[in-house]
Amino acid sequence: MANRNSRTQHTLAIYARALREARPYWPLLALVLLVGLIGIPLALLAPLPLKLMVDNVLGAEPLPAWLDWLPAAWHSSPDAMFFVVVGIALAVGLGAVAHQIGDWLLREYVGERMTLDFRAKLLGRGLRASLLKQEAGGAHDTAYRINMDAPGIQWTALYGPLPVVVSLATLAGFLYVTFLIAPALAVIALATSVPLLILIHLSQTRIRDRWRDVKEHETAAQSIVQETMSALRVVTLFNRDRHERSRYMRRAGQGVRARLGVIRHESLYGLAMGVTTAVGTVAVLYLGVRYVEGGSMSLGDLVLIMGYIAQLYAPIRTLGSHVTAQQRALASAERAFAVLDEPAGVPESPGAPARGRAQGRVTFEEVSFAYEADAPVLTGVSLDVAPGRFVGVVGRSGAGKTTLINLLLRLMDPHHGRILLDGVDLRDWRLDDLRRQFAVVAQDCTLLAASIADNIAYARRGATRAEVEEAARQAGADAFIRALPQGYDTQVGERGARLSGGERQRIALARAFLKDAPLLILDEPTSAIDGTTEQAIVESIRRLARGRTVFTIAHRLSTLAEADTLLRVGGGRVVEERAAGEQTPHAPVRMAG
Template identity: 50%
Template sequence: MTGARREGGTSYGERQLLRRLGRELRPYRLWIAGLYALSMLAVPLALLAPVPLKIVVDSVLGAQPVPPVLEPVLPAGSDTALLLAASLLFVTVALLTQLQSLGTAVVRALTGERLLLDFRTRLFRHLQRLSVSYHDLRGTSDSTYRIQYDALAVQQIAVDSIPSFLTATFTLVSMLYVTAVIDWQLALVAVAVSPVLLAVSWRYRARLRTQSRRVKRLESGAMSMAQETLAATRVVQAFGQEEHEEQRFTRRFHEGMWARVHYAVVSGRYALLVGLTTAVGSAVVLFVGALHVQAGVITVGELVLVMSYLAQLYSPLRTMSKKAGSLQGHLASAERAFAVLDEQPDVRERPGARALVRARGDLVLDGVSFGYDAQRPVLENVSLHVRPGMRVGVSGATGAGKTTLVSLLNRFYDPTEGRILLDDVDLRDYRLVDLRRQFAVVLQEPLLFSTSIGENIAYARPEASFEEITAAAAAAGAHDFIAALPDGFDTLVGERGVRLSGGERQRISLARAFLKDAPVLVLDEPTSAVDVRTEKAIMEAMYRLMEGRTTFLIAHRLGTLEGCDQRIELAGGRVARMTDGVSSGRARVVKSGDVSEPAAPDLFADVADAWRGLGTRSPLPRRVEVLKRHHDEPEVCCLHGCGPGGRDVIAKRLSAAAVEPVVYEHVLPAVPGCGPAFYGVVPAHDEDQCWLFMEDVDGDVYTPATFEHRGLAARWLGALHSATSEMRLDLVLPDRGPAHYRSRLGSVIEAMSKAQGNPRIDPEGRSRLSAAVERCLLLEHQWDIAGAPLEGLRPGLVHGDLVPKNARIRRLSGEPQFVAFDWETAGWGVPVPDLEEFAVENRWEEIPWILDQLPGGRSAGEHARLAFTVGRIFRLVASIDWECSGLCTAWPYRGVRRIGDYRRHLGESMRVLGMEV
């Protein structure tokens, strides 16, 4: 049995496909049965077709009696009357044959078109309900091809191939019987070619099906390329790339052309073998039949009848053989269509899901993580509480996960970890259609359908009256420009709204959101592609739309977020910063006299007393916002408006023995501009704790991919270590040199070895951990090699956790400046871990403290490359150590996967240093 690999990974054999077809065709069984019954009428008509010729040859021209069966209906005595009766019989059979063909064609058309329409509708319905991730991966052209062309296979199999097989089989059996009655030896000779035809069909079946699959795949890909190019006609013409696209088009369709030619060659070779086989069979029957006539076994008329039957006998054999070939192409298409129906949405509705009429808009993201694939997480451990009616501004660099975050709210995707609650209920517990009614979405690129403006607005609520549509347009600031158009709300917008400007399309999109009147609003950079004047008009409409709704507003420009109650900044898939906005104060903050949490009064008093204990004349904070918690205790807070010039202040609760106070108080002052302004350290009410106060660093999140940011980071790193390498090393700071990372390497080996006993780790995961332990043991054995490139470099201050979330690019007097904070893991050592994290290996000329200290024997570039590699090894050891903390828990999967990746990177770095791997 030939198996075929579907996209989903399941094998389909022909029997499986035929059983599946049977299930698909069951609702149409009465129509198909009627079609088959009409088709079967062709068999007796085919048997009657040569009978008039036999009568004329044997009974009119010869002296043989008429067949006994026909004696009651044929005239006797006169040859002329018998000839006339045979002629009338010939016309009657021909008329009945044509009527049967007409009836079969009509029933075939009705059955096939109804079946095709229903099947295409099912495919379209199912594709609409598949997850967004499926369409992102496959593209629209592939889905269109399957609906338009692959779906035809079900119709062709049901109303063409199978009836032809049945009719041919019945005809074959009937004619063999009649031929055997006349001369069983001729019948035996005639049927002797059947095994040969079956063998040829069996041999070519798999080849035709494989080639048909290839043709379908190439045609679908070529169609996708053509659609993509035509959709981007403006870009193609703007860059003058018409000839380039024409060449691409020719190349893609050239592959499809040769695939179809190859299919035609294989099909033609198959048809040639079938035709040659039946010709040989006919020749043998003619030879044997002529000998039987000469011997008086049969008459000449009977030989003519047998040869006529033989032509019709081989016709169904040829039909069955050829249909067996074409059936492979139909099966390949049916396979692709069924693969779509077998696709399961990533986002599924649970059985007995809850109905939801209108939500309050209370949203909680509880430890939410998500990745489009297992290797690249987009969001990691995002937690957020948004109360009803709150406006949340979301900012961050491109690729930080902003759009992904709000896509999870609509359940376009489900979190891989954590949960999202709406009104204290997990989103996965709601009916999907009810859940999505709670959200109105305005995208960066407004999507309009190729219909009228009124219909585009009414898409949010098709049953809306014209008065409601015009009211929504007025609220969105779109009514005036729509009314000025010649056809008003009946104006056609063109494909994707190309006949309207960007601002006009966006206002229609806002009008659609007004008409939907959902309790939760998502605005995904709605003003990023419009001019300042249009942006102002859109923003006014947006603020009207936000009233009384829980709102998520995504924007790159921070000025767009000025009216938000709370702002979150995403970096690397995490919430790098969460601050209070300037609107109505609904954000989660702690205020004196306005307490929103049970522990708030003590917290405010503790922080305020500590701030007052600095002995400055600065005012008390207007409010205290909790930015970070540890074991439900406030760890990092923002004190609003109490710093110099009314700036905000960051307060961190630390252990009295922490490293950070030493760094801020004794090290960073020697390097101006290397850290945020430091205001002091004050003991907390708990004797083992203290409060550290520093400025709240504002500015852009550091982005390593930005050339300017990398240059600033390199200069900052050079200044920091040039200064700190000259300092006395008698300050109480931990060692962050090779010995520190070797100690962590030992902890890593122990933790991974212990974790292999965790029953929640599958055999593949244990294999990964075992391989990681083996590589770490090799590294430990060769640790001295890692220290060699660091010889001759004086130690300085190492940050130890230089990641984008711990750095900002701020601009004072227009000059950009790199600032780092969160020095909890700082210490003394050669700063290669910091260098590796910031990827400045190509900018060594801006770090003079390295170039000035290079030992002889190596070029500056080579030494820098090796030092950078050592830093990468240190960072990988620290990363594995971090992941090991979760290996013995109930959810070790992500840690195991990442350790496998770290192991691979570790091997690459060890090879650079010449280590054994």
């Protein structure tokens, strides 16, 4: 029981959350509700023309009092009556259709707008989530949620409580009118509503958990596809396509089985509800016919009530299928909200003042960091780099060089200690301002699936073609780009796959040139480049380094010829192999060991 209560609370919490998220849409949601309620009198009027036809046109009963205003001559003419009733039928029918279309258009409009806004919000949050976590595989899941689960907001906020209110009000209207004509029939209709509602309630709890299972399996299968397709080269070269296929089939198969299980469940409930409805209808018909035979009710009234009974079960059935559909919607909404609740990778400091271009002093104070709790990568690192220094970072593979740089870029925060730029803790910089201070050539040089020119211009919004070409020239990329058949308009393919590793590096370098930031970060900028090209690039880096603070990670010492400080990373520590100022800048570096 406690379990059920907490489940109900949980469900209510999701609805409340959905409504809060939909706050800007509250006026429109109120309008949707209003339009829904207008449908009730229309539904009540629907079987009326048939009743009038049976009682007043075919039968001899006098017209109801509300038609007294018609000319007296019409009252006695069956032909005139016939046309009056046809007129009423047309008016009611047209009204119902107009209402239906208006209702539909309005709901679609509100729903789609709401989902679009919500998707944008999810995407924004996904982009701010922890980079480490996203890169470690969370990205596929987030993408799936943004695509597939975002509509959960409209399924819950719009198609959640509102149709329930409208259906219950419709139900009450039908029962009330039936009660006015024949109380016993209203009681029968009400009595069959109860088992129906119990069935709905039973199905409710069961089916949501099953839908959640379905989602888990389907996401897992989806990730296998994405992962395999993005590591296609490895899969092919290691001959693992069959393995990947069977891995996919296993997960996808589980998804299909789970989905079929849910559908079996839903159809069983559907069957039970159908049988209950049929029994209720037959009971009302039986009693109604007896009443008509006994003269206590007109035939037209029976027709009217049967019309209501047929419609009476419609809102109940809507409630039923609605509830099961809602289980799916709730599962989706919950998964989408989880994206919103994901803490930001690095939190923005709300009160930070805006800052302009940095001088470029970098200070680490007792900085410690670990990806996994028991495996520290950096412990108690302190260093101070004056503006304009050229810092070389060396160390074994896996020593923590990229980690050091990632901390400086504030892709993550240190667990202890602090990092300062121009004497200000990185956490007291606005993220936008901070990101503007760094031009980065990363170890993996990710390019976007766009043209070369677009990739370079990515560094600065509104850069002209001349500026892009100038940056490429300085990075030593201009010549090879011009040699391509489409030059700067060459499409580089996904992640830049149509270019060689060295070409990608030079484009990334051009991008850094164009950014013109006070700090320059190069993570192995020449790892994929031959000796001759390297010389040219070292030359361009030297040009680029002027007036900036530079951190260059390199395994090849030739790349570090410019360095006036050398930091060696190893064993969690960073030691300065050559203090700044000890030797004249730009002197060749000699390294021990």
